[in-house]
Amino acid sequence: MTDRRVVIAGGHGKIAQHLIEVLTARGDRAVALIRNPDHISAVTALGALPEVIDMETASVDDVAALMHDADAAVFAAGAGPSGGIERKDTVDRGAAVLLADAAEKAGVKRFVQISSFGAGEPVPDDAGDTWKAYIEAKTAAEEDLKRRSHLEWTILRPGGLTDDDPTGHIALSAPPLERGTVPRADVAAVIAALLQSPSTAGKTLMLTSGETRIEDAIEAV
Template sequence: MKVLVVGANGQIGKQIVKQLQNNDQHTVRAMVRKEEQAEELKKNGVDAVIANLEGSKNSIVKAAKGCEAVIFTAGSGGSTGPDKTLLVDLDGAVKTIEAAEEAGAERFVMVSALQANNRENWNEKIRHYYAAKHYSDRILEASNLSYTIVRPGGLLNEEGTGKVKIAGNLDERGSVPREDVAKVVVASLTEENTFKRGFDLVSGETTVADALKNLS
């Protein structure tokens, strides 16, 4: 499967690109904002394209052409204001959903946030971020794409364990290494049990493959 990774220069995005490169089931195309980012990826043998989520939808359509799946893991980052969150995490995500449909992709995996689907459990300090995630997820659910929405807890930079806990609704707060989020995202591409559904994700005791197969 040819997979476009949107947000390929981000911390999770880099992990996803690396894992896709090492996976004989898939080929990867990385979408980034800057020429120097694309050049660095190309040096490492990655097909890279330049498009800006704040730019035209057509540039994203062009980036997605020929891809069967799209992974959205872009974000405005914690140092920007609510305006950038709306432009990247909400409108950028929606543009990418529209572009994926227009380009003929069938699969779409969204990296969201723990409990973004449940307003009662949003983090008060970053409600604008959760609102952006909530509504972009809902637009994805209403699309014609075969989607999976992965909602990870607090993101860690430590080495992944390959063991997770996932459920359609996790009441508990928790965290998870970015490497394990990437593993779940990549595995979800072909795990039919994740099609047309979303789930929360934290570290746990179950292998990624078993956790996805047993998702109920």
Template sequence: MAHVFIIGGAGKIGQRLCRILSGRGHAVRALYRKPEQQALLGELGAEPVSGSLTELDAAALAMHFAGSDTVVFTAGAGGKGGQEMTNAVDGEGLKKSVAAALSAGVSRFLLVSAFPESARGETTSESFENYMRVKKMADVELAQSELDWVILRPGALQDKTGTGYVRAGLAIPYGNVPRDDVAATLAELIEQPAVSRVIIELTSGDAPVREAIQKLAGR
């Protein structure tokens, strides 16, 4: 049984991951900010932990992480609050979380990042370009750490029901992927520790999630 702490547990991917992990018998704790999210996380099988990522420092986060063997960072400003909030959540929030994980003795850290081809060839705003820069900087921060990390870069996220079939690799063509399948992939990464210190791109595909992740073990 894994002991998992999810940052962004009340988000669309986080909620799905809470449900999957608790259903498989793992111990799940999830950070939440809004009071109404507490009951929701409990219903999903997670232990709710109150706190705001933008207000907690690394020392406080480390206290929350105590007893966990895996941290999943799937938080994101989602374009709300402009560049300042993106910098605070996706950038500084990740940086603090990495420091906290190291301090707390957490062994594994999974980060949901962004596919580098996202919106390429389209007219984008400066806010979006800042988002992509911050996401890349967060990847660098984690990859340079001493943690047992995996960075997952999903394609264009969809809310439709997942198929359980994906394409996962070090470099693959850009495409869509349901959030259900992103959460299922994160669950497999938690259960397959042989997949380590690698950046994985993810889209819909024709391989069962478990099989797709197994093929990446030992790379």
């Protein structure tokens, strides 16, 4: 039982829902920032405290007010495949920057940001416009976070996401890492473990399924 308060942006997303379950099971208190009030009952049933806020229009003060007494923040939001090019910037970059700004204002130091394979790398010439916008947004969000000296940040770049059952075994390393997939439930378990691993602050980590137990993989990095 750890009894830590963790604020999750994108609190109704698939990874976030798995994360809420993991955090709740170990005695932490998850605060789910959600845009749609229709999702209140879903995140509450998982054990989270719901807070309705639109990260595309909210101010830093609005978000910081919801982060009082928090021990950590997780950026798990995303515009999604149907979000359009413009929302790749306003959500995948803009909302990430907003959460980091709010964390600094609220004095929340531990910060885990979900990014993606491909971020921080040149976008292939044959990439579609939507993928290009997505990677550019994720890269910009990473670059913003890396400039912040007041946050103990970790950037996690998972490979292709699946809804397969968790395996508890992963490949985790600093870039580069061979491309692969990973169940969302395992991504959530890694995030939960990272929150308890302050030695991973300041690191950018690539994640796929693999042969190493999550705890051992995190200890190794």
